[in-house]
Amino acid sequence: MRDIYKDGTYLKNHPNWHVEDSPWKADKVIRAINRNNLNPLTICEVGCGAGGVLHQLSTQLGAEKQFFGYEISPQAYAIAKTKSDKNLRFFLQDLFEVDDAFFDLVLAIDVIEHVEDYFGFLRNLKNKGTYKIFHIPLDLSARSVARGLELMDKRKAVGHLHYFIKDTALRTLEDTGYEIIDFFYTCDSIELPLRTQSYKAVTLRFLRKTLFRLHEDLTARLLGGFPLMVLAK
Helix, strand or coil, X not given: CCCCCCCCHHHHHXXXXXXXXXXXXXXXXXXXXHHCCCCCCEEEEECCCCCHHHHHHHHHHCCCXXXXXXXXXXXXXXXXXXXXXXXXXXXXXXXXXXXXCCEEEEEEECCHHHCCXXXXXXXHHHHHEEEEEEXXXXXXXXXXXXXXXXXXXXXXXXXXXXXXXXXHHHHXXXXXXXXXXXXXXXXXXXXXXXXXXXXXXXXXXXXXHHHHHHCHHXXXXXXXXXXXXXXXX
16 A cells, blocks of 8 residues: 555645644543553653644643654654743654654554554564553544444545444453453544534434434444543553
8 A cells, every 4th residue: 555644645634644633633542541540750652643633632641751752754854843841852763763752651542543563563562661542533533434424434535444332442452462451432522522413413413412312332333433441561
């Protein structure tokens, strides 16, 4: 597959590299950290993109912690490095090429669905930190399968190569040697601003919000729109 992350294609399609979602994603990472009483002093993000999530975390979690972002896209790195600070550093490098790199916490936020060999990626990542936090889109749902083109749009627009439900995401982590400590849905489809205020979009948001209060798993499987945050070891 052509490397859309290095040749500028992804930046052309997403000029801000989704940085507008960074505060929301950082809040979910902090939620996972706090509800499990973690106190990581070194935090690394693999595939950090434009660096928005790490920048938010470095601002909110305290100057005594050190943050490291690794990114293989020159275009994303150029954006990220402008956010560098005394406790926040970015590297245009594959984390797996740094033999002695090891951190208290490693983040993979919306990454594994983009990686061709995601089983190999996960096995390699396991040796890079004590704890890991994954944010995994759950693209598979009754709605997305019925619509058909929605999954292909994900593949074309944002480069998703693999599609998960909650059960396959968790089992994938277990199959690659991880111990699942905690997980919860994140509700981007009902918390982030709508891209369009069409009647269809507003109605779907209302249905998701209403049904999610009644049964989280069923709503995610039927309607989609609820990624998974996972803390693993």
